[in-house]
Amino acid sequence: MYKAPNIRSGAGIVRELKHLPGRVAVMTMDIPWAVMQEQCPWQPDHVHMVADMDLETVERLEAALPQCDVVVGLGGGSCCDTAKYIAWKRGCRMVLVPSIVSVDAPLTNMIAVRVDKTVNYVGDIFPEELLIDHDLIQRAPAELNRAGACDIASIHTALHDWKLAHENNGEPYDAAIAILATDCLNELDRNAEEVYKVTPKGIDTIIELYRREVKFCTEFGSSRPEEGAEHIVAYNIEHLTRRHFVHGDLVGFGIHAISMLQNNRAAWATDLIRRCGLRYDVPDASRDELRQALTSLKEFKAQAGLFYSVVDAGVIDREYVESVMAGLPESPSR
Ligand SMILES: [Zn+2]
Structure with missing residues (x-):
């Protein structure tokens, strides 16, 4: 069933991540993570660098990732989709912080994974918390x-x-x-x-x-x-x-x-x-x-x-x- 997201946007709003309660696991990639650290140095409990969206990869990650209370997707579509996969499997809280607005992954309930190089959609989780940081997004290629x-x-x-x-x-x-x-x-x-x-x-x-x-x-x-x-x-x-x-x-x-x-x-x-x-x-x-x-x-x-x-x-x-x-x-x- 459709769930409306709570979207908060502004310059520097990414700093709010620091106040998340409990154990936090971040799904990100090198560039968005480095930009985030420049703007707001932060050491969450786990930082995972997303490599690809092969179904096998995300399944393995979900099995190996330690317990967490909140999963954060910080980056482009693959980072958001990896966070969605973890939160969908575990039923934990999820916060998405797109570092780019090139795809609708931060808003949809489906998760795009690749099986034999073709895109398949799995899952069903509507993102309920979004932070739209203008500074962060403006750092990505126009x-x-x-x-x-x-x-x-x-x-x-x-x-x-x-x-x-x-x-x-x-x-x-x-x-x-x-x-x-x-x-x-x-x-x-x-x-x-x-x-x-x-x-x-x-x-x-x-x-x-x-x-x-x-x-x-x-x-x-x-x-x-x-x-x-x-x-x-x-x-x-x-x-x-x-x-x-x-x-x-x-x-x-x-x-x-x-x-x-x-x-x-x-x-x-x-x-x-x-x-x-x-x-x-x-x-x-x-x-x-x-x-x-x-x-x-x-x-x-x-x-x-x-x-x-x-x-x-x-x-x-x-x-x-x-x-x-x-x-x-x-x-x-x-
Ligand atoms: Zn399209």
Whole structure:
């Protein structure tokens, strides 16, 4: 069942960790831990450096970690997810301190673990205590913090696909939730410049919009309101290249490409992701890889057994692919 998080944000709020009662175990990584120590030297009972999110790794950690009263996740998605895994298994108190806002892991109840290199979701624990330290988050690379806007901006293309699946396929649709989602998209639009500049307002906007999104998706029972064919594009790039990317880079490209396929205010959508600073030309992929990911969308969707979307209904031909590519920023860095 959904539990609302208590979110406290501000500059230097990370200092509150020192006052946690009982035995404290921190799940972190080198960089966020070093930044934390600069701002606020602190020696908790246990500090664990997170290596990866393989299911085996977290299972082993949970078995070996000494008893604790509070588990703290201090860092990016893997640190938050490792803390969530420990707290879920042990039923202990959990405090999450994201050092970056690139993914929604600090707000969701699911834990992303890897089994044979593919992401699986386990667990069910809604984070109830969050500390959002602006100083700490502003120390992370700006482009990674901006990437957090991707799973809010994806509402634009996801809502279109959701409605299409309802009209063509009779999938359940909830107009009231679609309105809540549209409100989030508009809120992102109004704050795009703050997000781009990674100001305190920009950071709080991303966290607040994630909070609202997790709430309505949980109440609806799926991520349909924020996950559409733009994510199929993202998954296909990873599938084709077998490489790992910044999620926001992939979804940014997906929103650009899919809003065109949907004939859905494409110029506005591309402008929104550009204003938020999403790198929608995927700097870590070649133009040919991007072309191939679009050309093979229908095949990939069928093979992977993914949800109904404009990928099923639309016409994906050479002309479409080239128009998407022509809309990417010029002079790519490769
Ligand atoms: Zn996503």
